[in-house]
Each structure stands twice: as C-alpha cells, then as structure tokens.
Amino acid sequence: MRCRSAFLYSDKYILYNFGFEHPFKPYRWRLTLNILKKLEAFNRDNVDLIEVEEFDENILRLVHDSKYIEFVKNMCKRGYGYLDYGDTPARRGVFEGALARVWGSVKAVELLAKGEYNHVFNFGGGLHHAGPNYASGFCVFNDIAIAIRYLQKKYKYRRIAVIDVDGHHGDGTQKIFYREKILTISIHRYDGFFFPGTGDWDEIGEDEGEGYSVNIPLPMGVGDDLYMHIFTNIISPILKKYLPQIIVMQFGVDGYIGDPLVGLRLTSNTYRYIAYKIHNLAHELCDGKVFIAGGGGYLPEITAKIWALIFLIFSGLDESSIDVKDNFTYTDIDVKSRILKILNDLRIKILSLL
Ligand SMILES: [Zn+2]
Ligand SMILES: [Zn+2]
Numbered sequence: 001m002r003c004r005s006a007f008l009y010s011d012k013y014i015l016y017n018f019g020f021e022h023p024f025k026p027y028r029w030r031l032t033l034n035i036l037k038k039l040e041a042f043n044r045d046n047v048d049l050i051e052v053e054e055f056d057e058n059i060l061r062l063v064h065d066s067k068y069i070e071f072v073k074n075m076c077k078r079g080y081g082y083l084d085y086g087d088t089p090a091r092r093g094v095f096e097g098a099l100a101r102v103w104g105s106v107k108a109v110e111l112l113a114k115g116e117y118n119h120v121f122n123f124g125g126g127l128h129h130a131g132p133n134y135a136s137g138f139c140v141f142n143d144i145a146i147a148i149r150y151l152q153k154k155y156k157y158r159r160i161a162v163i164d165v166d167g168h169h170g171d172g173t174q175k176i177f178y179r180e181k182i183l184t185i186s187i188h189r190y191d192g193f194f195f196p197g198t199g200d201w202d203e204i205g206e207d208e209g210e211g212y213s214v215n216i217p218l219p220m221g222v223g224d225d226l227y228m229h230i231f232t233n234i235i236s237p238i239l240k241k242y243l244p245q246i247i248v249m250q251f252g253v254d255g256y257i258g259d260p261l262v263g264l265r266l267t268s269n270t271y272r273y274i275a276y277k278i279h280n281l282a283h284e285l286c287d288g289k290v291f292i293a294g295g296g297g298y299l300p301e302i303t304a305k306i307w308a309l310i311f312l313i314f315s316g317l318d319e320s321s322i323d324v325k326d327n328f329t330y331t332d333i334d335v336k337s338r339i340l341k342i343l344n345d346l347r348i349k350i351l352s353l354l
Contacts (some may be wrong), residue, residue, distance in 0.1 A: 166252025211353025254296025
C-alpha cells in the first residue's frame with residue numbers, strides 16, 4: 001500500500017477561542033501534534049507536517065451568504081454577544097480562526113486531488129453544524145462543505161462521501177447537500193431532544209439526493225459492539241455501492257465513554273477499528289484518498305490521543321506506543337436488537353436508491 005500522509009495546521013487556529021470556560025478547546029490539534037512529534041512521526045519521508053498559509057476570505061462564499069460572513073466579521077470585531085442562540089460566542093479573533101480552519105480543509109482536499117498525498121488531516125476542521133447563513137453548536141463556518149464545493153468546482157469531483165462519526169448529528173453538512181448526489185452518512189446520538197435534534201432514520205435526502213443522506217441515530221449508552229457492527233454491515237456496503245472519488249471524514253470523538261456532552265460509550269477500540277476499516281476501503285475504492293477533519297471531543301487529552309492514534313494508523317506507523325487501552329464496551333441487548341432490525345431495513349432501502 002502506497003501511503004503518503006500530511007498533518008495540516010496553522011497557529012491561527014488558536015484564535016478560534018470561545019473563552020476559558022467554554023467546552024470547545026481550540027488547542028486540541030496542538031496536543032495531537034505534540035504527541036506525534038514526540039513519537040517522531042514526521043521523521044519519515046512519507047509523512048509531512050504542513051503549515052497553512054493562505055487565508056483569502058472569498059473562499060467562504062462557496063457555501064456561506066455574504067451577509068452572514070459580514071455579520072460574523074462585525075460581531076467578532078465587536079467581541080461580545082453570540083453568533084447563534086447562545087452556544088457560539090462572538091469573540092475577537094474567532095472570524096480569523098474560523099477562516100484559517102476553513103483553509104486547512106480546503107488545502108487538505110487540494111493536496112489529495114493533486115495526488116500529492118493519500119491521507120490528509122486537519123484536526124482544526126470538522127465544524128459540521130454551521131449552515132449557509134447561520135452558526136450553531138460551536139461551528140461558525142462549515143469547512144467540510146466548503147472543501148467539498150471546492151472539489152466540485154475546481155476539480156469537477158462528482159462522487160464525494162462524507163462519513164461523520166461525531167456524537168452529534170452532522171446537520172449543517174447534511175442540509176447543504178440534501179438535494180445532491182453527495183453521500184453524507186452521519187452516525188450519532190439521537191432521541192429527538194439531544195442537540196441538534198435532527199438526524200432520524202427517515203432523513204434520507206430529497207429530489208436528486210434521495211438516498212444520499214444516511215442517518216444512523218443511536219440512543220444513549222451504545223457501545224463498541226454495535227458501533228463496529230454498523231460500520232461493517234451498513235457503512236461499508238453503502239460506500240462500496242456509491243464508489244466515492246474521495247472520502248471525507250468528520251472525526252469528532254465525543255462519542256467516547258465519559259465525554260461530558262454526549263453519553264455514548266465508545267472506546268479507543270471503536271476508533272482504532274474505524275481507522276483501519278476506512279483506510280482499507282479508501283485504498284480499495286479511491287486510491288486511498290481520505291480527508292480527515294476533527295470535530296467534537298470534550299475530554300481534550302483523550303481526544304488528542306485518539307486523533308494521534310488514527311493519524312498513525314493511516315500513516316502505516318506503529319500505534320501501540322499511544323497509551324489508550326480501553327475495555328471493550330457492550331450495548332444493552334434490547335437496544336441492540338431493536339436497532340439491528342431498523343438498520344437492516346435502512347440498508348436495503350439505501351442500497352436500492354443509490
Ligand atoms: Zn494508506
Ligand atoms: Zn459533537
């Protein structure tokens with residue numbers, strides 16, 4: 001397997017800072033980088049560390065309304081109040097930080113499209129709740145959607161698969177591509193109330209996009225067993241049917257057991273499994289082209305360890321030196337059998353529509 005991977009960052013990411021008390025910690029990509037540097041991950045000729053240096057704000061217009069962009073800029077200049085209903089504060093620097101993170105994701109897909117790397121990581125990205133004219137859930141600009149629009153426009157990509165493993169529904173990304181043949185798969189906690197309140201089974205896309213939005217809503221407490229089963233039995237066959245030219249992953253890890261915001265019970269076993277699985281599928285289906293963005297993860301130390309772990313797996317490096325060893329977790333048997341039944345119906349339906 002030919003693997004070339006790159007870790008993208010900018011020191012400006014730190015400007016995406018909502019304050020000391022806010023759960024979103026803007027330095028998680030830096031913690032991840034420190035772990036990887038300590039392990040000398042970049043001292044190989046197939047693994048690179050790349051600083052993002054372009055920050056033209058016109059890129060935002062690929063997805064966002066000009067009025068909304070101005071609103072964010074002005075609110076952040078002012079430096080108080082909220083960009084949404086109360087989750088995403090307007091602070092000085094947030095506009096610049098968000099823009100830098102968007103460019104990280106755009107650069108990432110560009111390097112992949114040019115064939116310079118197979119796997120590119122931008123852990124500063126993955127801000128999946130933002131919509132065309134609104135901020136939501138700590139997300140100001142939807143870097144994932146912008147990167148996809150960039151691939152469509154500049155490189156004429158048509159089949160792009162998004163896999164969103166964050167504990168929350170990837171609602172902004174889904175909404176932007178709901179009527180297009182861009183595959184968006186989101187697997188998340190859902191009960192109708194849990195943020196953002198969307199992502200039920202029956203949201204499958206509309207018009208041209210019918211069948212191209214896939215949602216796998218999970219109740220609280222789901223563990224490694226069911227989550228891995230879903231990857232093997234639903235996500236993998238859907239990807240093989242869709243045949244993406246590139247895979248985009250929102251790799252939020254707030255589904256980790258003990259995360260203060262979510263309530264799923266996944267462990268490093270699941271994340272390790274997903275990394276190996278998607279790595280193999282990417283080489284099988286699309287010359288290894290995977291863009292991995294970050295996302296949620298509100299235990300910063302654990303989040304950084306898991307992100308470092310998946311970076312090493314994709315780069316073909318030894319991951320055993322990262323010290324996250326968890327006991328495998330199991331899902332309540334009644335919950336599991338109920339979900340498996342719905343999953344099977346969903347699988348049949350989606351595969352018939354793609
Ligand atoms: Zn590879
Ligand atoms: Zn989340």
